[in-house]
Each structure stands twice: as C-alpha cells, then as structure tokens.
Amino acid sequence: MNKKIALSALTTAVLMAMGSAHAADDNATSLAEAFTKGKATVDLNLRYENVSQDNALKDADGLTLRTRLSFATADYYGLSAVVGFEDSRNVAGVDDYNDAIGNNPEYSVIADPNVTELDQAYLQYQYQGFKGRVGRQVIALGNQRFVGHVGWRQDRQTFDAVTMQYAFNDAFKVDYGYIYKRNRIFAEVKDVDSKDHIFNASYKLGFGTVTGYGYLLEVDQDASNALDTYGVNFTGSTELADTKLLYKIEYATQESSTADTKFDADYLALEAGAVLFGVTAKVGYENLGSDDGQYGFSTPLATLHKFNGWSDQFLATPKEGLVDIYASVGGKAFGGSWGLAYHKFDADQSSATVDDLGSEVNVSYVMPIKKHYKVGVKYAAYSAGDADAGKVDTDKVWLWGSAKF
Structure with missing residues (x-):
C-alpha cells in the first residue's frame, strides 16, 4: 500500500462515517466553536544530564529546556485537529x-540537540468505534517495545503517517498505520523516509490482554531492504488475597533482508511480579535473539530508553544478540515515587571473545508538586563485561523539573 492509497482509504472511511454522523447529530459544535472551544497546552521540561565514561571522551554536561506548545480544536461532527511545536535549547x-x-x-553523547520543529500536525476523524488520523502524530503501541515516541529525550519521536483504529467493543480493537516518515530524536538531521506498515490487534480477557501484531518496516531508498516482525503478547494481572500478581509473556519472530542478505531472529520476554503493601516487585527475562552471531533482533521504532537499562548501552542490539535478566522494585515515599532496578546482560549466541555484556543498576525518584509541576532525579551505572563487546563503564545522572498547563 503506497501513500496515495492509504490516504484515499482513510478519506473514504471519513466521508462515509460523516454522512452517518450528520444524520444522527443536529447539535454538533459549529466550525467557529471548534476553534474557540479548543484547548492550548504548554509543556516545559528543564533537565541537567551528566555522562561519565571510562574512555578517552570528555565527561559530558548538558542543561536543556524543552518547550512544547500545542493546540487541539474541539470536535466538529467528529472532526478535530491538533498542531504543536517543540523547541529544545x-x-x-x-x-x-x-x-x-x-x-x-x-x-x-547526550542526544538532545538544539532544535525548533513541528512536533505534531494532524487531522482526526472519530465516530463511534472508528478513529483515523492523517499527518504528523505520536504513535505509541502497547508498552512501546516496538513502536513508541521516545518521550524521555527532549526532541521526542513522531511519525508522518495515516493511522486507523476500530474498536468493535470494549474488549476488541484493531489498529493499522502507514508511516511515510520517521521523525527521530536528532532534530531533522537523521529523519528517515519510510514505507512502514504497522498492524496491531488486542483483545481484553478477564485476567489480561492478548495482542497480536505485525510490523513491516522499510526505509524508502533505492536499495532493497525490509524488516518484518510478527508476534504475540499476553499481559495481565490478578488479585490473590491482599496481593496483585503481575505477568507477561511475549514472543516474536523477525526477518531482515536486503538484495544480498537475509537474517532471522526471535524475541522472547517473560515477566512476573507482585504488588503488596504499595510496593511493586518484578523479575524478568528478555532475549533479543541472534542469527548465528551475525545479526541481532532489532526494534528501530521503539522507545528504547525504557528497556535494557537507562544508560542506553543497547540502543542497537549486538550481532551476538542480547539476554537481559532483570529485577526491579518500586513504590511511594515522601509524596513521590521511587524505583530500583538491576540488569545482567549476556550474549544470546556467544563467541570466543564476547559472552558477558555487563550489568547495570538504575535508581530514580520522581515527585509531583501540586497539579502542574514535577521534579525528579535518576541515576544509571553500567559496568562493562568482555572487552571485545565494545562497551565501557558508564555513569549517567539526570536532574529535572517540569511544568504542564
């Protein structure tokens, strides 16, 4: 499906639904009221970051302010629009x-370049169970392991895309998107033209949600390339006396191909946890598999900072693959939220010189102040493993304050 076909499909769906909506709703907001009753928001984030690595690079210090201004119109017969700008200085x-x-x-590296750019600009149509968007938008599916907004960085990731969602009922919904540009976190310098198709369908059960997905990614360039991933996820919880039990299992298979090469790799994630007396504890296993030590399972659209440690050592999966065995604990204290996590990293398919990929400790505390403000501190300490893995000991510290109106 190319860009024109995707736009035509959404336009047709919108026009058909609008006919039904006009017949059913004689009290819709007027076009002028759609703007006068719209909502403007201001989102500020001031952050200090320090990076210290055991190599020849100088220690890094950065103090940046991210300002995000946006405006969303009110609904007009199911139609609405959002426009927003983002600046990081x-x-x-x-x-x-x-x-x-x-x-x-x-x-x-501190990946927060100075930039002023269009953050979002899309037209949306929503009627009953259908919702469609055309334009630049945030897309965040599930836990963002495969498609997310990388919201931790000051210049978040958005997509130029056509997206559609249909909720058959409260339990079952399907999503489809065609992405024709990936607006990444590096200002506009490393944005990528693409021909990506994303499919996602989820069904809620009484004890969890099962989700099936297919992400068919392709960089829009002269050379042949494809990254196709299919998978299934089950995530849920259940009450047992005074304890809430948490669980997750996910499996995916991936094929990466060009005109000259083809690799296959698998993904497996297992997680179990419990919430007791306000404290949440989890243990997990995540395996981004390898194809004979030559290729590692890849998730290029993900919010990668959420996974495999906050020091961002594994934004690209090593060709030997990555096994992350982790434990975390978190709760509430002094009006805020605290968290502590430990990761042990190993190769999925080790070589003679690469097996131990190191370990990491993460600590955080975030406290809201009244309704509009928040302050936080976060620390990551990575200890390198085998020298041939190409990693070094790394410490990162963040201090920030945010405001949203």
Whole structure:
C-alpha cells in the first residue's frame, strides 16, 4: 500500500462515517466553536544530564529546556485537529556534550540537540468505534517495545503517517498505520523516509490482554531492504488475597533482508511480579535473539530508553544478540515515587571473545508538586563485561523539573 492509497482509504472511511454522523447529530459544535472551544497546552521540561565514561571522551554536561506548545480544536461532527511545536535549547551555556548530530565529538553523547520543529500536525476523524488520523502524530503501541515516541529525550519521536483504529467493543480493537516518515530524536538531521506498515490487534480477557501484531518496516531508498516482525503478547494481572500478581509473556519472530542478505531472529520476554503493601516487585527475562552471531533482533521504532537499562548501552542490539535478566522494585515515599532496578546482560549466541555484556543498576525518584509541576532525579551505572563487546563503564545522572498547563 503506497501513500496515495492509504490516504484515499482513510478519506473514504471519513466521508462515509460523516454522512452517518450528520444524520444522527443536529447539535454538533459549529466550525467557529471548534476553534474557540479548543484547548492550548504548554509543556516545559528543564533537565541537567551528566555522562561519565571510562574512555578517552570528555565527561559530558548538558542543561536543556524543552518547550512544547500545542493546540487541539474541539470536535466538529467528529472532526478535530491538533498542531504543536517543540523547541529544545541549551540553558546558561551548559553545552559540553556530543549532541549526536556532529557537534562536540570530543565529549560523550547526550542526544538532545538544539532544535525548533513541528512536533505534531494532524487531522482526526472519530465516530463511534472508528478513529483515523492523517499527518504528523505520536504513535505509541502497547508498552512501546516496538513502536513508541521516545518521550524521555527532549526532541521526542513522531511519525508522518495515516493511522486507523476500530474498536468493535470494549474488549476488541484493531489498529493499522502507514508511516511515510520517521521523525527521530536528532532534530531533522537523521529523519528517515519510510514505507512502514504497522498492524496491531488486542483483545481484553478477564485476567489480561492478548495482542497480536505485525510490523513491516522499510526505509524508502533505492536499495532493497525490509524488516518484518510478527508476534504475540499476553499481559495481565490478578488479585490473590491482599496481593496483585503481575505477568507477561511475549514472543516474536523477525526477518531482515536486503538484495544480498537475509537474517532471522526471535524475541522472547517473560515477566512476573507482585504488588503488596504499595510496593511493586518484578523479575524478568528478555532475549533479543541472534542469527548465528551475525545479526541481532532489532526494534528501530521503539522507545528504547525504557528497556535494557537507562544508560542506553543497547540502543542497537549486538550481532551476538542480547539476554537481559532483570529485577526491579518500586513504590511511594515522601509524596513521590521511587524505583530500583538491576540488569545482567549476556550474549544470546556467544563467541570466543564476547559472552558477558555487563550489568547495570538504575535508581530514580520522581515527585509531583501540586497539579502542574514535577521534579525528579535518576541515576544509571553500567559496568562493562568482555572487552571485545565494545562497551565501557558508564555513569549517567539526570536532574529535572517540569511544568504542564
């Protein structure tokens, strides 16, 4: 399906649904009221980040302010629109870091370049169980392991896309999207034209939700390439006396191919946990598999910072694959939320020189202040494993304050 076909399909669906909506609703907001009753939001995030690595790079320091301004119209016969802009700037001259787009390469990386850009701009139509969007938008599916907004970085990831969702009832819904541009976190320098198809269907049971998905990704370039992933996820919880039990199992298979190569890899995730007296404890196993030590399972559209440690050592899966065995605990204290996690990393298919991929400790505390404000601190300490794995000991510290109106 190309871009024109996807746009035509959504337009047809919108027009058909609008006919039904006009016949059924004589009290819709007027077109003028759709704007006057719209809502403007301001989202500010001031953050200090420090990165220290055991290599020749200089320690990095960055103080950045992200400002996000957006406006959403009210509904007009099911139609609405959103437009938003995003700006990220260094503050007080604290900019001693490699911004990942070519500035200050002698420092460690803090991937928050200075940028002002269009964050979102889409037209939406919603009627009964149907919702469709055309334009630049945030797409976050499930836990964002495969498709997400990378919201941790100051310049979040969005997509130029056509998306459609249909909820058959409260339990069953399906999503489809055609992405023709990936607006990544590196200003506009590393944005990618694409021809991606994303399918997702979920069904809620009494004790969890089962989701099936297919993500067929392709960079829009002259050379042949494809990254096709199919999988199924089950996530749920159940009450047992005073304890809530948590569980997850997920499996996916992936094929990466070009004109000259083809690789296959599997993904497996298992997680179990419990909530007792306000404290949540979890243990998990995640395996991003390898194809004979030559290719590692890849999730290029994911919110990768959420997974495999906050120091971001494994934004790209090693060709030997990655096994992450982890444990976490978190709860409430002094009006805020705290968390502690430990990760042990190993190769899925080890070589003679690469097996131990290191370990990491993560600690965080976040506290809301009244309704509109929030402050937080986060720390990540990565300890490298085998030298040939190409990693070094890394410490990262974040301090931030945010406001949203």
